[in-house]
Amino acid sequence: MIGRFTRTVISMHLSMNLLIKNEADIIAENIRVHAALGVDSFVVMDNGSTDGTLEIVRALANTLPITVIERPTLDYQQSNWKTEMAKMARKDFGADWTIANDADEFWIPSPGCNLKDELTQTGSIIHCQRKNILFEREAFDRGADFFTQNLCVSSPINYRKGGEVEEVERSIMLGNIHGKVIVRSPGMLRIKGGNHRAWHAWGWLNQKQSERITVYHYPIRSRESFVANIENRSALLKKGVSKMGNHYRRWVKLHDSGQLEQEIDRLTVPKERKSTLLDLGIICEDPHPTKVITQALNAS
Structure with a gap:
């Protein structure tokens, strides 16, 4: 007679960190949605918001496990700060895995899945595909909610690398964009840049591509938030910040001209x-993120 074996499932603690500035129009939805999808804790660093963002996060911290850091200095040490927050998540919450997120990104699992389904005790880095969600111009002009938009870039255009600042005729939104990563806390060495890459002690051995998670990117949410973001980037450039994406430099240049x-x-x-x-297959209708976000907000 063969004995019956019981498999023990060990729950992984998933933490998310956010570096934010003037994200009042989206930060509450971002945190609430990810909490509903499996994120156990949050570390939020505010870089000097003036629109009530910090107050929104502090209010959420009354009901959710959120560590709030105020870093109002006019600087942009993205890699250093995101690495600091990932280590803090391990210390404060015992995080096994961490996501370094941006306020305009929603990590959406496949139907029937959870953000924690691919987390293991032996992994290192999980790479996740990222896609841009596009606003229809008419909806943008009338101020529709960003998460009601279903147009997704499905086959991005492989533009020549570089040239984003000078080649103004190209559409930044239709271009290829880098994915993001989820990182195992033990062995984590550094979060790189905007969380597109990470250094991990055993990342060379067992990192993998996620089959269940897509990061949906909503960089254009309203005229007001878009202009405010550009003005913030302009101030950083004038301050002497050198590490900044070319698309932000492009937008500052176009705004100024x-x-x-x-x-x-x-x-x-x-x-x-x-x-x-x-018709060309460059974009498609993808209602999945809208459905997931709406359900998560209604449930939270």
Whole structure:
């Protein structure tokens, strides 16, 4: 007779950190959605918000496990700060895995899955695909909620590397974008840049590509938040910050030269271009993130 064996499932603690500034229009939704999808704790660093963002996070901390850090200095040490927060999550919450997130990104699992389904005791780095969600221009102009938008970049254009600042005719939103990573806390050495990469003591051995998680990116949410973001980046550049994505440099340049309206036309989908982009397979209708986000917000 063969004995019956019971498999012991050990729960992994998943923490998320966020480096934020003036994200009042999205930060509550971001935290609430990810808490509903399996994130156990949050470390939030506020970089000098002036729009009530910090107060929103502090209010959420009354009901959710959130460590709040105020770092109002006009600086942008993204890699250093995200590494600091990942280590703090391990110390404060005993995090087994950590996600370094941005306020405009939602980590959405496949139907029937949870953000923790791929976490193990022996992993190191989990790479997740990232996709841009596009606003239809008419919806953008009337101020529709960002998470009601279903147009997703499914086959991005492989633009020549570089040139984002000078080649103003290209659409940044339709280009290829780097994925993001979930990192195992024991052995974690450093979070790189915007969490596109990480250094891990045994990352060479057992990192993998996720089959169940997609990061949906909502960089254009409203005219007000878009302009505010550009003005913040402009202030950082004038301060002497050198490590910043070329797309931000592009937007600062276009803003300063009065060409921002034309850029918004390239970042959204005007009615006359929608059918062409759909027919070419560059974009597709993807209702899954809207469904997940709406359900999570209604449940939280």
